Amino acid sequence: MIKRRKSRVVYIRDIGVGGDNEIRVESMTKVPAKNEKEIINQINELEKAGCEIVRIALPDLESCEKIPVIKKNTNIPIVGDIHFDYKIALKAIDNGIDSIRINPGNIRDKEKVKLIVKLLKERKISVRIGVNSGSIDRKKFPFLNADSMVESAMEHIKILEEEGFYDIIVSLKSTDILTTIESYEKFAKIRDYPLHIGITEAGTKFSGSIKSAIGLGILLYKGLGDTIRVSLSSSPVDEVMVAYKILKFLNLRENIIEVISCPTCARAEFDVMKIAEEVEKNFFNLRKNIKIAIMGCVVNGPGEAKDADIGFAGSGKKVALFVNGKVLKIIEPENIIKEIENYIKNL
């Protein structure tokens, strides 16, 4: 029902971004590359959660030396986040990074950008030009608004284009939702590069999820966005979970479970809210179109519960398990997770 903006396709290794490709889900590790074991674990956890592209910070040359071992022990493509130093960009590319993100405010020297581009073209590596409201060159752009965000991106895009380089993904993130939306809208009118969307420094897990849901929700509704990152002061796995929820709620991706729960009332004799949250936490990364219902009681469950693939409804201190609308047996509430696991195993 949402009509996506037409964009060109840019690859991050083998993952197509833009065009008719599914909207991708990204995240960023919160562990320094130097801690090789930890970062490998985090990337593998992210992959398990459904993350399709992962970014890692490369603050120095030493971090770049870890790229080969990280790549060897993980599967999803890795984007290096590079600020300030073009030498880091060159070394990252040389060491096998799949894509790089450059913050335009930071590598100021045109000649150095050209050096990077030469290597990018040789290795067929894409670039994200990632504008961030916090790091815009305020001497050049004294006013922080959609125009300066777009101009800041265009300045660097033009350097790349002059070199005949077009494998570009663009992001224009502000902490302010309305500025972010206006920036992407303005940019979408002048170029067809795929858009990486996000709201920067959104906040804590709860508050930041709400802020990201509003901002990304509006952008996606307008058809803007080819790959998304939810930025949270929380685990990167949470970022992936929230990203999929946003896409699911707008019918933009399939194969995501849905947990239906009633608002609970005095009739419920087991903790519906707690169990619904647990079910979500346990199965959010299941890439299947399954609807799970957790209802306080059989009597007044909303109509939707009947459509659930598997459901549980309070029955005294116990819980009735129903599959495709029919009650199969009565179980203890603490066995709900196990029963869902069994159901999935037998699909």
Next chain:
Amino acid sequence: MIKRRKSRVVYIRDIGVGGDNEIRVESMTKVPAKNEKEIINQINELEKAGCEIVRIALPDLESCEKIPVIKKNTNIPIVGDIHFDYKIALKAIDNGIDSIRINPGNIRDKEKVKLIVKLLKERKISVRIGVNSGSIDRKKFPFLNADSMVESAMEHIKILEEEGFYDIIVSLKSTDILTTIESYEKFAKIRDYPLHIGITEAGTKFSGSIKSAIGLGILLYKGLGDTIRVSLSSSPVDEVMVAYKILKFLNLRENIIEVISCPTCARAEFDVMKIAEEVEKNFFNLRKNIKIAIMGCVVNGPGEAKDADIGFAGSGKKVALFVNGKVLKIIEPENIIKEIENYIKNL
């Protein structure tokens, strides 16, 4: 920056909804009216949290008898939610309810609606016509979509209009975000009644907040919505908190605190995420424009932290307290809440 749709103003007791009035925040109690102490407590908690209009379920005549004692012990206007029985509506109005919500699918008899209208006009009480995807008359409207949502509302609105009654607020809630948006858009083209907006059966606190944030975010961005309810399988106080966050993030209401926190990294020696969540929980109902920053360290706090009214930044195992960008003293992390309380007291 968001341009609101022009609507007429309808009053719920003394609270104006629509027109140039601030977008109102509503919730609904999750306690039966018969439990008079509990419902009074919950309404007073909701008021403290910033709830401006509260709805209570009135499933039977007995519940209506509690209206006077509930009103006597609470301050905010009370809307009675009435299904099925017009006698309940009449009794609720007679017992002093401030407004009623009728689900059009349920009171089918035109003559009975007329009886209610007569009393509404006498007492100058407004009505919300609350269409809900789950309770649409499927015999009349076999297809559940925006058109049938709007037609279902119009059927009842016309009965009211024929009686010269226009103090109407309208809601058109579906569990599907896109259907909800389309319904409100279609309705907004044909009538100027204020809109109560919400996504019905959104889900658990976390997931339902994300779903509501997307749906309400898009509607509000389009200028639609004069009073909002976030429906969660959670405490109604959470619903109010989320509603204010949504309005704040779209710059639609002022006097809401903002908590900025860094994404945290290895440098942070205190639990930034946990404390940021605690600060949000403790102060979300403070109706002041205060920005509070919780940063892992002083060195790399984002630019925004400097703009914070009061901030805390890790300094070894302790925390530096800064006000208006200047460090005042070093404190223990466990005293952060107390320091914020002191700061607010001295404003």
